[in-house]
Amino acid sequence: MKLYTAHRAPNPRRVLMFIHEKAITGIELVPVDLNAGEHKGAAYRALNPVATVPTLELPDGRCLSETRAICSYLEGLQPEPNLMGRDFAERAFIEMHDRRVEWYWLLPIANCVRHTHPGLATLERPQFADFGRSQGEKVRERARWLDEQLAEHPWMAGERFTIADITAFCALEFARGLMKFDAGAEGFARLQAWRERMAERESARVF
Known part of the structure; x- marks a missing residue:
């Protein structure tokens, strides 16, 4: 998997902290330069048409955006330690x-x-x-x-x-x-x- 992220932006940091708390490994971090407008370019919009960070690219090529959705996917992938509720x-x-x-x-x-x-x-x-x-x-x-x-x-x-x-x-x-x-x-x-x-x-x- 690849996580498209931006240094110091709060939403990417939310996902990065979530990943670290879960001790999930094997996710490649791909930096996106917001100041240079890279998130608005055609290549990134092909992954995420609303041009926001972060975006998680799954092994099958599908892409998840929106921080909460990404974390929900990761919680399902690795349920422990539980961070989103047990019932x-x-x-x-x-x-x-x-x-x-x-x-x-x-x-x-x-x-x-x-x-x-x-x-x-x-x-x-x-x-x-x-x-x-x-x-x-x-x-x-x-x-x-x-x-x-x-x-x-x-x-x-x-x-x-x-x-x-x-x-x-x-x-x-x-x-x-x-x-x-x-x-x-x-x-x-x-x-x-x-x-x-x-x-x-x-x-x-x-x-």
Whole structure:
């Protein structure tokens, strides 16, 4: 299999961390240069017509895009350690938390960065600075929500580490790097403590 990925982008990192947590080997990593627009070229669009990363090319030539779909495939390929739920009920609740983190935490971070950071101007044309700043405000609102959630359980989806933690961590690290968002300095002590626990994981240090 081949995984088409991009350095430092949060969605490829989600898949890379998932692969590392699963100890899956034998996947060739193929870098895609986003700044050069390689993802919009004909060769890459033949694999993924919506021109996003990551994309997983299967041995039979079929291609999977969308982070959650790729991880679902890999979970089925190698069920242990389980990261997406052991029965239908747990799977549903883990997916709920994962999707909440993706849509209400990662997406505003990405919108803020894409519309305010000068280094992303080549990818987001035109940039809408006011929209980006408003998304940055939502990032802080959602950080408070996550901090409150972590008062109820130690991990994003409950009592154990799951894919929802990978999604949240990749989002937070993206915000730390390009928004200079510091959960501890912003007053979100539980979120910061969770981040420090996550940062100790080998999968977090590799990528």
